[in-house]
Amino acid sequence: MGATYHQFCPVAKAMELFDERWTLLVVRELVLGSKRFNDLRRGLPRMSPSLLSKRLHQLSAAGVVERRTVGDEVHYTLTDAGLELRSVVEALGSWGARWIGTLGDSDLDPRLLMWDMHRRVDTSAVPVGRTVVKFRIRDVQQRAGDWWLVLDGHDVDICDVDPGFDVSLTVSATLRGLTEIWSGDMSWHEALRAEVLGISGPESLRRGFPGWFVLPRTSDVRRALPGRPSISSADS
Amino acid sequence: MGATYHQFCPVAKAMELFDERWTLLVVRELVLGSKRFNDLRRGLPRMSPSLLSKRLHQLSAAGVVERRTVGDEVHYTLTDAGLELRSVVEALGSWGARWIGTLGDSDLDPRLLMWDMHRRVDTSAVPVGRTVVKFRIRDVQQRAGDWWLVLDGHDVDICDVDPGFDVSLTVSATLRGLTEIWSGDMSWHEALRAEVLGISGPESLRRGFPGWFVLPRTSDVRRALPGRPSISSADS
DNA sequence: CGGTATCCCCGTCGATACTG
DNA sequence: CAGTATCGACGGGGATACCG
Numbered sequence: 001m002g003a004t005y006h007q008f009c010p011v012a013k014a015m016e017l018f019d020e021r022w023t024l025l026v027v028r029e030l031v032l033g034s035k036r037f038n039d040l041r042r043g044l045p046r047m048s049p050s051l052l053s054k055r056l057h058q059l060s061a062a063g064v065v066e067r068r069t070v071g072d073e074v075h076y077t078l079t080d081a082g083l084e085l086r087s088v089v090e091a092l093g094s095w096g097a098r099w100i101g102t103l104g105d106s107d108l109d110p111r112l113l114m115w116d117m118h119r120r121v122d123t124s125a126v127p128v129g130r131t132v133v134k135f136r137i138r139d140v141q142q143r144a145g146d147w148w149l150v151l152d153g154h155d156v157d158i159c160d161v162d163p164g165f166d167v168s169l170t171v172s173a174t175l176r177g178l179t180e181i182w183s184g185d186m187s188w189h190e191a192l193r194a195e196v197l198g199i200s201g202p203e204s205l206r207r208g209f210p211g212w213f214v215l216p217r218t219s220d221v222r223r224a225l226p227g228r229p230s231i232s233s234a235d236s
Numbered sequence: 237m238g239a240t241y242h243q244f245c246p247v248a249k250a251m252e253l254f255d256e257r258w259t260l261l262v263v264r265e266l267v268l269g270s271k272r273f274n275d276l277r278r279g280l281p282r283m284s285p286s287l288l289s290k291r292l293h294q295l296s297a298a299g300v301v302e303r304r305t306v307g308d309e310v311h312y313t314l315t316d317a318g319l320e321l322r323s324v325v326e327a328l329g330s331w332g333a334r335w336i337g338t339l340g341d342s343d344l345d346p347r348l349l350m351w352d353m354h355r356r357v358d359t360s361a362v363p364v365g366r367t368v369v370k371f372r373i374r375d376v377q378q379r380a381g382d383w384w385l386v387l388d389g390h391d392v393d394i395c396d397v398d399p400g401f402d403v404s405l406t407v408s409a410t411l412r413g414l415t416e417i418w419s420g421d422m423s424w425h426e427a428l429r430a431e432v433l434g435i436s437g438p439e440s441l442r443r444g445f446p447g448w449f450v451l452p453r454t455s456d457v458r459r460a461l462p463g464r465p466s467i468s469s470a471d472s
Numbered sequence: 473c474g475g476t477a478t479c480c481c482c483g484t485c486g487a488t489a490c491t492g
Numbered sequence: 493c494a495g496t497a498t499c500g501a502c503g504g505g506g507a508t509a510c511c512g
Binding site: 003004007008009010011012013014015018019020021022024025028045046063080084087088089090091093094095096097098099100103104106107108109112113116179183216218224 | 239240241242243244245246247248249250251254255256257258259260261264281282299316317320321323324325326327328329330331332333334335336339340342343344345348349352415418419452454457460
């Protein structure tokens with residue numbers, strides 16, 4: 001499959017596996033906890049199912065991934081070798097967060113963003129009972145810009161069609177703004193002040209809302225570049 | 237050049253650069269200290285010069301590498317962003333050392349091995365004056381199996397043709413054996429006992445010889461796999 | 473030494489459809 | 493849900509030659 005470098009160096013041997021497109025992103029998804037084929041797909045929207053299938057086979061052959069049937073579900077999990085790739089993924093993520101400049105428009109994807117947000121909800125921080133957050137991504141055309149996050153106990157669902165529940169809170173944002181919050185380039189508070197973000201609903205929910213999410217680890221990485229421009233605030 | 241993943245994730249953005257074949261190995265060479273085009277080539281024997289050139293351009297465009305003319309020499313050096321890739325290279329190298337099993341025959345390369353050994357000589361450990369070590373890789377055909385390591389002060393040269401100096405020490409080894417020593421799968425001592433290595437010459441030199449080299453960092457990594465089989469010694 | 477230029481092949485990947 | 497099948501293009505990259 002992957003071509004060999006004909007080198008004994010362990011970096012080269014490792015890269016024989018990981019220099020293939022998508023491979024390390026599949027690992028990233030598994031590190032983040034996705035186990036099922038279609039969940040992996042949601043985290044890798046542009047990847048074709050056949051290629052995902054192929055990569056899972058390769059990773060399995062390499063001893064990184066294990067495929068198991070659990071009840072009537074198929075689970076892909078990391079082996080011990082795979083778990084130790086977390087350090088590689090984190091090193092790359094930290095480097096990327098520090099050194100990659102402003103994202104291009106084509107890197108912004110509401111589906112992927114909402115999928116990532118939905119899986120990083122801290123359910124213990126959300127009020128008891130059902131809470132429904134409607135997201136409106138202002139600058140994305142109707143269909144793709146409306147999302148409903150349904151929180152209920154430990155269940156977190158993200159829908160791109162109206163599930164029909166009463167909406168507890170409505171969040172409006174630009175795609176870039178919400179992505180920059182999520183990336184750690186801007187705080188929720190800064191975004192509100194800059195009006196790339198708006199939250200409407202009962203004050204207690206509005207205040208609590210930012211705390212319902214655990215930002216990705218890379219959001220904490222100190223930026224080396226002037227980087228993805230945060231709101232250059234004259235005050236504060 | 238490299239295709240985009242259309243993802244805002246910093247891992248994905250980083251991999252847009254590094255999922256291309258050879259790219260991270262070029263970075264590895266720079267991390268190891270090579271600066272000049274033809275030195276880089278020596279550490280990447282199977283890479284075509286045009287591709288190396290292209291990769292250097294790409295890395296330069298990405299802000300990882302800087303090309304400078306120093307006197308009449310051209311130097312490629314890592315920028316601050318590039319220097320921080322050391323953590324990525326080391327994470328990959330450690331993972332590879334732990335989890336990659338036995339090397340295939342096609343991963344063994346005397347040229348690359350001798351090049352790597354030559355640049356990890358601890359000149360302070362070598363006797364003063366000129367010392368010439370002749371290596372004979374037993375199982376490699378004449379031409380490719382004979383190497384001369386010329387040590388003189390801080391100068392270290394490796395030759396694949398007889399430079400004509402008196403030989404101070406002769407080392408004979410199998411290609412796999414010497415590679416395994418270098419990889420940390422076997423100690424010099426074990427190799428001597430197993431007779432995959434032989435050293436002939438004055439005893440003081442013979443005894444000192446192993447200490448003239450600083451093994452790669454990954455040689456210290458604890459193996460997770462039964463792995464590249466070390467000599468299974470009944471005794472110890 | 474420090475690269476470019478060229479050429480062409482073949483494999484990868486993307487897209488889409490389809491199946492149990 | 494969990495994949496496989498098929499198919500075509502496109503361009504990456506290997507090899508080699510060549511240049512200042």
